[in-house]
Amino acid sequence: MIERPRREQFRHFCRLQTRWGDVDRIGHVNNAKYFTYDENVRIDYFEQRLAAAAQGSHIILARIACDFLEQLHHPAVIDYAMRVTRIGRSSFGTQGALFVGDTCHARTEGVVAWFDYAAQKTAPIPEAVRTVIRDFELVKPAE
Template identity: 45%
Template sequence: MSERPTEADFGYFFEIPTRWSDCDMLGHVNNARYFTFDESARLDYFAPLIGNDAAFWRKAGFILARIECDFIAQVHHPAQIRFGFRLRRIGRSSMNTEGGMFIDGKLVAVTRGVLVWFDYENAKAVSVPEHVKAFIRSRERIAPEEAS
């Protein structure tokens, strides 16, 4: 596992209150929910870019290629999760994401994913557009690594 993120690493946060339905039989938030939390933060992060563009998901946009999670501490309901989300790297057609889930300043989980900029009409990966790179750069506290 790479170095664990801190709240200071993130320029964007998404607040997530846990729900009773997030819990499993052991009384903690079920591990599958962490991926839903990541999805919610990811979509909110990109919402200003997507806007009301009806073609975004039909013509070109990102697609999730990989996701993983390091579970660091149990989360019990009720809890308020402060989910930091960032893009660590922008490649030619892929982008590496990282999410840090914090409760009262304590890191409880880390998600890492790979997004691919995707041409939905031709079902293939394409280069990340410059306006998308500029959008990401404007949101990040720590500049993402970029492929040359």
């Protein structure tokens, strides 16, 4: 059984609205749109955290998966939450949650790597970045 995320586990939220173009022919929001919503909140989360701790953004998405828990219909106002669940040597584990009211409609899990774009390989996460993430999260990430 999938554990449903709860709002109180998250500190970072983005409010989004579904668009008519998000709807598929069955009448609900198409599954591919959940990844777009996740991208919006993930980028917002890391831009806000990294602006204070690093010179520019040095992340790259390595993995993303989604558990669809409830159908989502248009129109809807979404509160999409994001948190870091794990800090590794060169990557973060992330969890996203799509809420409408208090109901979680979807849960994402991702891996974001700290990436050296000049060398085209992963690099160790700087301690300043680790500290910012640790200090921000309500539920402390595993390390």
